[in-house]
Amino acid sequence: VYNFCAGPAMxxxxxxxxxxxxxxxxxxxxxxxxxxxxxxAPFLELARECEASLRRLMNISDEFxxxxxxxxxxxxxxxxxxxxxxxxxxxxxxENGIWSCGATKEGxxxxxxxxxxxxxxQDGVFDVLPVSQWALPDNAAYIHYCPNETIDGIELFDxxxxxxxxxxxxMSSNILSREMNVDDFDLIYAGAQKNIGxxxxxxxxxxxxxxxxxxxxxxxxxxxxxxxxxQSMYNTPPTFAWYLAAxxxxxxxxIGGVKAMEAHNKEKAALLYDYIDSSSFYLNKVAKHCRSLxxxxxxxxxxxxxxxFLAQAQEHGLIALEGHRFVGGMRxxxxxxxxxxxxxxLIAFMEKxxxxxx
Ligand code: PLP
Numbered sequence: 001v002y003n004f005c006a007g008p009a010m011x012x013x014x015x016x017x018x019x020x021x022x023x024x025x026x027x028x029x030x031x032x033x034x035x036x037x038x039x040x041a042p043f044l045e046l047a048r049e050c051e052a053s054l055r056r057l058m059n060i061s062d063e064f065x066x067x068x069x070x071x072x073x074x075x076x077x078x079x080x081x082x083x084x085x086x087x088x089x090x091x092x093x094x095e096n097g098i099w100s101c102g103a104t105k106e107g108x109x110x111x112x113x114x115x116x117x118x119x120x121x122q123d124g125v126f127d128v129l130p131v132s133q134w135a136l137p138d139n140a141a142y143i144h145y146c147p148n149e150t151i152d153g154i155e156l157f158d159x160x161x162x163x164x165x166x167x168x169x170x171m172s173s174n175i176l177s178r179e180m181n182v183d184d185f186d187l188i189y190a191g192a193q194k195n196i197g198x199x200x201x202x203x204x205x206x207x208x209x210x211x212x213x214x215x216x217x218x219x220x221x222x223x224x225x226x227x228x229x230x231q232s233m234y235n236t237p238p239t240f241a242w243y244l245a246a247x248x249x250x251x252x253x254x255i256g257g258v259k260a261m262e263a264h265n266k267e268k269a270a271l272l273y274d275y276i277d278s279s280s281f282y283l284n285k286v287a288k289h290c291r292s293l294x295x296x297x298x299x300x301x302x303x304x305x306x307x308x309f310l311a312q313a314q315e316h317g318l319i320a321l322e323g324h325r326f327v328g329g330m331r332x333x334x335x336x337x338x339x340x341x342x343x344x345x346l347i348a349f350m351e352k353x354x355x356x357x358x
Contacts, residue, residue, distance in 0.1 A: 002342035005320035006150055006295060006333040007173070008193040013337075015247045026243075033243040038233055047231070050246035057249060057258055060182050060205055067204040068232040068242055070221060073099070073172040073191035075202060077106035080168055080187070081113075082218035083225075084210065086141040090114040092165065096128045096156065097149030098326055103170060104144075110216060111141065127287035131158040140165035142186075148174035148292055150194075151324040153284075153331065155292040159184040166210055174294050175203070176252065177336060178262040186210055187224075192241060194294070195336045197248050201241035252336070261336050268334050268343045269293045275347045281354035299329035305357055306330075316349045318342075 003010040026033040027042055036043055051066050060066060069075065080103070081091050090112040093104040096119055104115045114137060118129040136143060143165050148155045150173040159181075160167055166186030175190040182188065186207040193199035204224060211225040220226050226234050252261060273291060276284045276298050283299045284291070300309060309330070313321050323329040332346060 001317045001319055002338065002345055003319050004332045004334065004338070004342075004346070006194070006324070006331060007191070008199050009195075009333055009335045010337045011197065011244070012248060012251050015244065015251050018247060019244060032240075034240045036239075038237055038239050043239065046243060046246055047233075050242060050249060053246065053249035053253060054203070057176060057252055058180070058182055058205070063208055064182065065204075065206045065208055065211065065224070065228040067206060067224060067227045068237060068245075069202045069204055069227055070200070070235075070238060072193075072199065072202050073170060073189070074102070074106070075222060076170070076189040076204065077103045078110070079204075079218070079222040079224065080142065080144060080189075081107045081110040081216070082222055083215040084142045084166065084168070084187075084213055085111040085216045086213070089139045089141040089165075090137070092116065092137060092140040092143045094118055094134065094143065094145035094160070096146065097152035097154050098324070099149055099151065099170060099172070100144075100146035103146065107144070114140070124285055125287050126152060126154065126285050128154060128156065128290050130289070131156065131160050134160060136160065136162055136165075138164075142166045142168050144168045144170070146170040146172075148172075148177075148294055150292075150295050150333070151297075151327060151331075153286050153292045153295045153297040154290050155294070156290060166207065173333075173335075174292070176258055176261065177265050177294055179258050192245055194333070195248075197245035198241045200238035201245055203245075264340070265293045265334070265336065268338065268340055269296065271340070271343050272296050272332060272334065272347065275350065279350070279354060281358060282350060294335055295331055295333050297323055297327060297329055297331045299323075302357070303329070305353075308357075309353055312353060313346075313349055316345070318346055318349055321346075 091107050093115045095101050095117045107113045120127045168187040171188050172191045173194050176195045188205040190203050192201040206224050276282045321330050323331040
């Protein structure tokens, strides 16, 4: 089966196999990693190595804290304004799809917000203004944006710059998918359930100087400074998810790191987009410069065939291809763990379906 789910998404089979072997007996302790204290020596070593591995993979300097938290992506929608609020300046939210708009909505509950909609849809093509044309205000508490809109299939490849405001990125669906310069950001966060591990865990990479901000009164579990002081163990962390994240990072390092993964992801995405573009049966509506490497929405020209397409895809072992209910159509999420064979199998099925129904 090839699982095209947008999240929780497929994990590398090699990791899942190892986890299965270790499930009830981790490190010959006679118990699973879920059953030991997060403060025990073996778990502390796991946590230390997990962070070190992520630091190597993303080239994260000592100027940043790496936090392993609860609350998923949406937890950070709340944590960002709570930690970064400044009385005299709005939180600036760039809107380019459903998740970034969701972040704005959550931010509005806590702080003054300025939303900038960069979508420029024309003639049925979903497009966004390039970063160089964003009109960012001088006075901003922070600039929040979502480099990969999971539902809309829109990815922003350039990083915004601001002379004073920290740059905050929701990388829930594209972290570790391609090389990025962490120094261009001040806060990166991501829910784990796409490129990192199972849901339940989220990651925040925070510039240490940002932790000095007073922000707003907030729950301790959403407080980046407390999480940093407590080595992400202010409360009991999602230990099994953390263990699997460590295994995914180890695996990623073993196959050549993010550079190798980027090449793999670009090859997969190019194959699929090229096929869709060459077909008169399917359609991708996203402008070419901002097409996501991770989430590929596509539509059948004849939408009355949708149900049939999905049912037959499932029979071919191609699952979770239904588009998000907000945008309809189909969506193939092709995260790090999706092998090129999965893309080839999908294209072969799409071609067969198109021939049989044209
Ligand atoms: N941000 C993005 C880009 C997402 O894709 C998602 C979930 O798919 C979220 C935020 C919300 O994440 P969670 O469900 O972990 O809160």
